[in-house]
Amino acid sequence: MDIELPKPVLTGTLSLEEALMARRSVRHYASDPLTLEQLTQLLWAAQGETSGDGRRAAPSAHALYPLKLQVLATRVDGLDAGAYGVTPGVQGLQLLHRGDDYQSELQRACLDDQPWVGEAAAVIVILADAERMRRHFAEQPPHNRKGERYLYQELGALAQNVYLQSVSLRLGTVLVGGIDEVAASRALEIEAPWQVVAVMPVGLAPARAAVPK
Ligand SMILES: Cc1cc2nc3c(=O)[nH]c(=O)nc-3n(C[C@H](O)[C@H](O)[C@H](O)COP(=O)(O)O)c2cc1C
Numbered sequence: 001m002d003i004e005l006p007k008p009v010l011t012g013t014l015s016l017e018e019a020l021m022a023r024r025s026v027r028h029y030a031s032d033p034l035t036l037e038q039l040t041q042l043l044w045a046a047q048g049e050t051s052g053d054g055r056r057a058a059p060s061a062h063a064l065y066p067l068k069l070q071v072l073a074t075r076v077d078g079l080d081a082g083a084y085g086v087t088p089g090v091q092g093l094q095l096l097h098r099g100d101d102y103q104s105e106l107q108r109a110c111l112d113d114q115p116w117v118g119e120a121a122a123v124i125v126i127l128a129d130a131e132r133m134r135r136h137f138a139e140q141p142p143h144n145r146k147g148e149r150y151l152y153q154e155l156g157a158l159a160q161n162v163y164l165q166s167v168s169l170r171l172g173t174v175l176v177g178g179i180d181e182v183a184a185s186r187a188l189e190i191e192a193p194w195q196v197v198a199v200m201p202v203g204l205a206p207a208r209a210a211v212p213k
Contacts, residue, residue: 001092026172029203045165120201172205
């Protein structure tokens with residue numbers, strides 16, 4: 001682990017209902033950097049450990065946890081630009097690649113070349129081990145197709161956590177599911193069985209007035 005992340009903050013200023021009301025997909029960001037605390041908080045909402053037995057903020061079928069995170073950080077205070085692996089319980093980051101070139105390559109791997117992926121201060125990359133899910137459920141007909149479905153259901157729960165946490169921090173994000181998974185994985189040099197299944201660009205939301213006080 002190259003970088004130890006700060007502890008998550010467990011109190012907020014918005015109610016859950018206010019965050020749900022204000023949640024929108026945000027595709028334009030201010031040029032300001034994120035703080036490491038803000039990034040940590042988003043990662044914690046996605047996959048942080050929330051109990052002593054390893055359970056996480058987002059639910060997981062059979063607690064298999066087939067998803068993991070990477071971060072492309074271009075403008076994050078205290079982080080050199082690069083691609084970072086996130087430890088499973090979100091305690092730290094491991095530098096995997098130095099430089100900001102992955103982010104523009106990832107943008108090109110998104111369907112219709114989505115500029116918010118390249119322009120964001122950071123991109124949360126969601127990786128899945130689909131093979132593990134297929135194997136786990138293969139022996140359970142008629143449920144043997146469940147593994148893959150479960151994986152995408154988990155992805156939705158994870159993404160909604162990030163959306164709501166970002167509203168609470170006055171940040172903006174959007175779930176970008178429209179990606180060429182193979183091209184995105186190649187762009188980030190992801191090794192099998194892991195594959196990129198979605199990305200969430202993050203930045204300061206310019207329209208902060210949209211969030212209730
Ligand atoms: C599974 C899924 C995939 C999505 N993929 C993209 C995408 O590739 N690019 C994008 O800009 N928005 C994407 N979105 C965001 C939707 O466009 C957005 O949620 C929808 O327009 C409703 O707007 P709202 O999120 O602001 O309420 C996706 C949303 C979901 C749930």
